[in-house]
Amino acid sequence: MDSLRTLRDFLRWGASRFVAADLFYGHGTAGAADEAAVLLAHVLHLDLPLAPEFLDAALTADERAAVRAVLRRRVVERLPAPYLTGEAWFAGLRFAVDPRVLIPRSPIAELIESGFSPWLDEAPPGRILDIGTGSGCIAVACALAFPEAVVDAVDISADALDVAAVNVARYGLQARVRPVQSDLYAALAGQRYDLIVSNPPYVPETEYAGLPAEYRHEPGSALVSDDQGLEHPLRILYGALDHLTEDGLLVLEVGATWPALAARLPQVPFIWVELERGGEGVAVIERRVLAEALA
Structure with missing residues (x-):
């Protein structure tokens, strides 16, 4: 030595x-x-x-x-x-992190950096909802990408929201990004958004058991979802109909669980984004298309 x-x-x-x-x-x-x-x-x-x-x-x-x-x-x-x-990078931004939240790594960063082009090219969102905000990385990055937008950053975990608040303050966004404690849409009755973005729990319990030890330091509740990893994604999809504006857009990450979601809802014409920097299972769908498919 x-x-x-x-x-x-x-x-x-x-x-x-x-x-x-x-x-x-x-x-x-x-x-x-x-x-x-x-x-x-x-x-x-x-x-x-x-x-x-x-x-x-x-x-x-x-x-x-x-x-x-x-x-x-x-x-x-x-x-x-x-x-x-005590920190991680996401969408070119530095975020405070600790074991109360997942470490930011969502490929949704790529979409945020492009302004969700081409879907939002003509009408930037005025109201954005980030479901399962964790560290607040998606909410903060969206607020910076769309300077006129206000963002609700939702998480069921009060501990996670404490971390998110630190990151919101780091970028001086307290007036535009609101941390909200809620089980998905539960605390958002009557609220509608032009854009809903979510990287929710979607790992099946059977797969979680076989993950490398490094993942066990992250909050399991932010990773694991029942019903073959589909419980949270399905609730978000169906709830989006009541919380998106008429021309609203849903961006939902389900990672390697995407074949199971596609098989469960074969009538839904998800757009699965081709990601230049790697990753999989990011779906984009407009409210009107989703409503027709789920009718």
Whole structure:
């Protein structure tokens, strides 16, 4: 251990330990080296990507101790890097996160960055609903993408809403983004929206049991849905008819559960978005089309 002196030394050592421990990387990084770089940058207060001129700089004794500690926690506790750093990136924005919320990683970010083109090209939404807001990442990103819109950020978890409020305040959006504690639409009687976006629980219990250990640090209630992963998506779909405006749009993520949803509702002509940056199971459907299909 005394031979580890420079940033490069610890980057290599950390990546080697991660590979040996067979860690899982599904929360913002692509592999061991990237994961180690994220943790080193956090501890040493450096920007990513790590500047080449810093790689051979020697760390102080305190820095070496702090780096060893965080790398060991990643291995021993299997905590995803964002929970160790307290932050994650989504749609080019930095968000505070902790184990009260899922780590932001929804491919819906790609749609937000494009302004939900082509579906909303002619009429930007005035009212937006984010169901299952968690950290508030989708709500905040939507508010920034549509500066004239107001957003209701709904979650059943009061703990999650506390985290969302931190992120809403971080971007100065308190006047336009409203955290609401609600079981889906329960607290939204009479409210209608031009755009409803949701990344709800959709993982079947049987699949959850086989997920890598890193996922077990996230709130299970934000991942698991009964009825083969379809309970929450189906409630959102049917409830959307009462909460979308006449020309409103629903964007619903169901990930790998999409074949089950398509099979359950074969009459619904979902548009399954082709995502350039990876991911699957993001459906887009207009209210009028949904109403006709579910009639």
